[in-house]
Amino acid sequence: MKKAWILCTQFLMIALGSFAQNDDASRIASIPTTRVDSLKTWVTGGGIGADLGNILIINPKPGSGQNRIGFGGAVGLFANHLRDRFSWDNNLSLNIALEKTGSGVLPISNVQIRVPFKKSIDDLRLNSTAGYKITATSDWSYAADFAFRSQLVPSYVGVEDGQIYAKSISNPGPYQTSLISQIFSPARASFGLGIKYDPSLNFSVVFTPATVDVIVIENQYIANLGLHGTELKEGSTTEYERTRLGIGAKLGVKYMQHFFEEKLAWSSRLSLFSDYMHDPQNVDTDWTNELALTIFKNIQLAYLSNLYYDNDILSNVTDFDAPGGLKVDRNGNPILRPTANYYHQIVLKYSRVF
DSSP states (O other): OHHHHHHHHHHHHHTOOOOTTTOOGGGGGTSOSSSSOOSOOEEEEEEEEEEEEEEOOSSOOTTSOOOEEEEEEEEEEEEEEEETTEEEEEEEEEEEEEEEESOSBOSOTTOOOBOOOEEEEEEEEEEEEEEEESSTTOSEEEEEEEEEEEOSSOEEEETTTOOEESSOOOSSSTTOEEEEEBTTBTEEEEEEEEEEEEEETTEEEEEEEEEEEEEEOOOHHHHTTOOSSOOBOTTOSSOBOSEEEEEEEEEEEEEEEEETTTTEEEEEEEEEEEESSSOTTSOEEEEEEEEEEEEETTEEEEEEEEEEEOTTSOEEOBOTTSGGGBOBOTTSOBOEEOOOEEEEEEEEEEEEEO
16 A cells, blocks of 8 residues: 555656546636536537557568557547536546557467457546535535446456456467456446535546445456455355445545646546445545647647556556566466556547537
């Protein structure tokens, strides 16, 4: 937990990015600047970004390298409503990236299996916050907050190398994989009631001291891996629950700013959750960011990043000096423990307000 907060503090100090999935920066110019009713009560828009990398080598000379293909992107959509004392912000985002190095088939006898794609990022999110102002001119609102997170593409872990693949390989040998996650396995959703403070369009804080947080694992096989935060069933040593219920307090902070005549946009969303029922001192941290540079009209170069920590979820431990980049024990099995997760992604995106 200490390491997670050290990483979080350093991340705040350097302020690397903004979260395009949650708030497209360009919408500020279109949202009414007054705090009263407007003829345009809905503001909608989004951004689509592409992350492409391809190297093709035909008849390579010795030492020249090998083929590489990678593709991915970030999709962020928002629909925000403002009318009189009522506001409603909705954001849907997907970050995904796949890649493979090499070509042809795997060196497995008597079987033809193409070199599989590996997964780099797969993050599906939905956030929705509704608020009703205490008075017509107040910066404080009664609030209801909903958040959902899962993934889109199934993940298969290499039995021997610990790498994450987008394809199942059942053939015995070094390339065998095992299903580790898929959409709704796991999925996490939370709903809370509380208050919202938004003194400006650039900054808001939502505090929900009554928040229900649920982890759902639809696939029993994946639940039995014991990796995604649920507990063993009573009296069993091998079978895990497919759901976990938590009740606690959640704090969400959102910030957005422009620089250099709106050529550079930075926005950020930080979420902290403490579960009253399970070790409340271990605060779940989810911090998403983006730094977006406008190149031409609606074309932006964006740097996306995410820092995540949950003490109940086991993660691989990165070791850049180890084969495959992951720490392993004496038997060669990947070491799993609660630790902070971090990723970043650079995309070229098209963004606009509808």
